Amino acid sequence: MTKHNFGAGPGILPKQALEKSAQAVLDLNGSGLSILEISHRSKDFDDILAKTKSLVKELLNVPDNYSILFLQGGASTQFAMVPMNLLPQGGKAAYVESGVWASKAAKEAKLFGEVELVASSKDRNFCYVPSGYSIPKDVAYLHLTSNNTIYGTQMSSFPESPVPVVCDMSSDIFSRPVDVSNFDLIYAGAQKNMGPAGVTLVIMKNDICGKAGRKIPTMLDYQTHIDNDSLFNTPPVFPIYVCMATLEWLKEIGGVPAIEKTNKEKAELLYSEIDSNPLFKGTADKESRSKMNVCFLLERPELEESFSSLLKANGIIGLKGHRSVGGFRASLYNALPVSSVEFLVSLMRDFAKSNG
Amino acid sequence: MTKHNFGAGPGILPKQALEKSAQAVLDLNGSGLSILEISHRSKDFDDILAKTKSLVKELLNVPDNYSILFLQGGASTQFAMVPMNLLPQGGKAAYVESGVWASKAAKEAKLFGEVELVASSKDRNFCYVPSGYSIPKDVAYLHLTSNNTIYGTQMSSFPESPVPVVCDMSSDIFSRPVDVSNFDLIYAGAQKNMGPAGVTLVIMKNDICGKAGRKIPTMLDYQTHIDNDSLFNTPPVFPIYVCMATLEWLKEIGGVPAIEKTNKEKAELLYSEIDSNPLFKGTADKESRSKMNVCFLLERPELEESFSSLLKANGIIGLKGHRSVGGFRASLYNALPVSSVEFLVSLMRDFAKSNG
Numbered sequence: 032m033t034k035h036n037f038g039a040g041p042g043i044l045p046k047q048a049l050e051k052s053a054q055a056v057l058d059l060n061g062s063g064l065s066i067l068e069i070s071h072r073s074k075d076f077d078d079i080l081a082k083t084k085s086l087v088k089e090l091l092n093v094p095d096n097y098s099i100l101f102l103q104g105g106a107s108t109q110f111a112m113v114p115m116n117l118l119p120q121g122g123k124a125a126y127v128e129s130g131v132w133a134s135k136a137a138k139e140a141k142l143f144g145e146v147e148l149v150a151s152s153k154d155r156n157f158c159y160v161p162s163g164y165s166i167p168k169d170v171a172y173l174h175l176t177s178n179n180t181i182y183g184t185q186m187s188s189f190p191e192s193p194v195p196v197v198c199d200m201s202s203d204i205f206s207r208p209v210d211v212s213n214f215d216l217i218y219a220g221a222q223k224n225m226g227p228a229g230v231t232l233v234i235m236k237n238d239i240c241g242k243a244g245r246k247i248p249t250m251l252d253y254q255t256h257i258d259n260d261s262l263f264n265t266p267p268v269f270p271i272y273v274c275m276a277t278l279e280w281l282k283e284i285g286g287v288p289a290i291e292k293t294n295k296e297k298a299e300l301l302y303s304e305i306d307s308n309p310l311f312k313g314t315a316d317k318e319s320r321s322k323m324n325v326c327f328l329l330e331r332p333e334l335e336e337s338f339s340s341l342l343k344a345n346g347i348i349g350l351k352g353h354r355s356v357g358g359f360r361a362s363l364y365n366a367l368p369v370s371s372v373e374f375l376v377s378l379m380r381d382f383a384k385s386n387g
Numbered sequence: 388m389t390k391h392n393f394g395a396g397p398g399i400l401p402k403q404a405l406e407k408s409a410q411a412v413l414d415l416n417g418s419g420l421s422i423l424e425i426s427h428r429s430k431d432f433d434d435i436l437a438k439t440k441s442l443v444k445e446l447l448n449v450p451d452n453y454s455i456l457f458l459q460g461g462a463s464t465q466f467a468m469v470p471m472n473l474l475p476q477g478g479k480a481a482y483v484e485s486g487v488w489a490s491k492a493a494k495e496a497k498l499f500g501e502v503e504l505v506a507s508s509k510d511r512n513f514c515y516v517p518s519g520y521s522i523p524k525d526v527a528y529l530h531l532t533s534n535n536t537i538y539g540t541q542m543s544s545f546p547e548s549p550v551p552v553v554c555d556m557s558s559d560i561f562s563r564p565v566d567v568s569n570f571d572l573i574y575a576g577a578q579k580n581m582g583p584a585g586v587t588l589v590i591m592k593n594d595i596c597g598k599a600g601r602k603i604p605t606m607l608d609y610q611t612h613i614d615n616d617s618l619f620n621t622p623p624v625f626p627i628y629v630c631m632a633t634l635e636w637l638k639e640i641g642g643v644p645a646i647e648k649t650n651k652e653k654a655e656l657l658y659s660e661i662d663s664n665p666l667f668k669g670t671a672d673k674e675s676r677s678k679m680n681v682c683f684l685l686e687r688p689e690l691e692e693s694f695s696s697l698l699k700a701n702g703i704i705g706l707k708g709h710r711s712v713g714g715f716r717a718s719l720y721n722a723l724p725v726s727s728v729e730f731l732v733s734l735m736r737d738f739a740k741s742n743g
Contacts, residue, residue: 032419034418036420038424040426040621041424041425041624043424044423049413049423049424050413052423053409053410053412054409056405056409056412057405057409062390063388063389064390064392064704065400065405067400067405067582068392068394068397068398068399068400068405068583069394070394070395070397070705071397103459103460103464103623104460104464105620105621107606107619107620108606108607110604110605110606111604111605111606111607115604135605139605142602142604220620220621226423227424227624227625228427228622228625229585229622229625229626248471248495249467249491249495250461250463250466251467251607263463264462265397265578265584266585267459267626268584268585269583269584269585269625269626270585270623270625270626273423346419349426
């Protein structure tokens, strides 16, 4: 049975990238060695790292005055590294609380300075993206979360900001064009649209470090990784390789503008079914809906178990909603084909017929 | 041509583990999904994590009052996490400086308290393991490095200590039995004997956190990972899987006592050639010699290029010494077969004949 992977992450990756990566585990480019047993100081890995960086630069149109880093520890480690590096002693940072991950980011910043929550959507369980807030001019930076995986909300545009903007793009990077030059720092755990778990992408302006006025442990200092091109210590070699293979695929199919078109198509298919099918309802406010994570409930919760069984019987994976929202969540990451969404929609229609 | 991988790390892994891992990248246990695209909250990954932990526990005989954690960031991140968590404000820690990695560990500790270097072998470029030093009783812990990859030195035994012992075992863990109960905390980057780059093993007593008296960022607080069983955020799923497959292999061939025997055999083969062949000489003091990394020079440096060509022509990989020692370094990690060492020795003999 074909599996349709709607998981929220680690999520579906392109078959072509998986096959190339499996081959590299057996034998990298006919070298007689596995990608898992080559030195990170080898020519082979130099090429992989350079290629991955250049794909990130090209696909996201990263300006020349930015560094592209491959780190470890996930976005959760960035929650601490950002204020450690960018929030001066006694300084203040502004955070938009658009979900529990944004809250966690703000919590870490409080260890290093003052945090001003400029907006929050906690009042309605984060079912919308805050807007219309004002951004203070006396803060070191504004921290945003572009897509909120748990609640299925996404910033459709970014606010004009008088201060540097830092953005967690873990769950929608590479899904749509962004103007990198509007951000001082972007970070993203790879395990949604970019690759597997175990590597974190950081894209940052070269000159923003060194102003926090505190001693920073070497591995937590962005400058260490800028100066050493992500090779201060052994990087996560294989996760970087899979990112390379995934971004090669993305480039081949037309890059970020092409995938944005497909992602829109998938999201429109599913949202229009949710809106027209009497059995289902979306949880996020319409103007805040995410094109990456589509959260929905059954109008009659007693049908949940039966719908779940139908999904399971048809090879639909990872559709269970996060416990804090309940119901269902379909993640429509780059590698998910339109046909999987069409199939899910057909099941929703069938289900409505049988329970109408 | 068969390749013989003597690389210092990421290093050679067992063929069986590579094949199992490549298969899992294509399809994990017939699930229809790749190991790279499953949720870290899935039953499949729960099983993988539990199995890997139980293999670590069994193979190293880890006592019940210890936690086994799978973190990110390598030993270099542990250099900071250890003092951040274990060195109280205004307190002191003792470090043995047996190489440049030990120095780096001590440097990070200085950010958090006072460091007493109780011994150093820097005077002779770290070609021996310091001994005969006394360990102060007023320090929070003693930090050791069991094996010094760059210089080919290894602690053949550990000092009796009146204070808790923390040990970086990155390059010799699982190569020989150790009595874990003599240590409060052991850490190791996986990429030598345990698996690929991208995961760091920490084995620590459960009750040693929470005494440092400082605020610790969530991801850098060991307690976070103890409380969440390494699942506070997305762990490096695939690197953990490869560790599982590698440790399964180790268990099948007889566990740590069996591999210790093989490792001794390999080291004796190579050291006895170095000592008897007039063209070669070892760099480490004999009583400090590592069974993992064997460093040696040519008596006539002008022959280096010719020896290197011979190695290359015969599929010997990764034998170049670290720039701070020069010459050659043969890493004899667990997965390297005795036959590879026999082959290297035969080449050294041939080389002596042609250049005798």
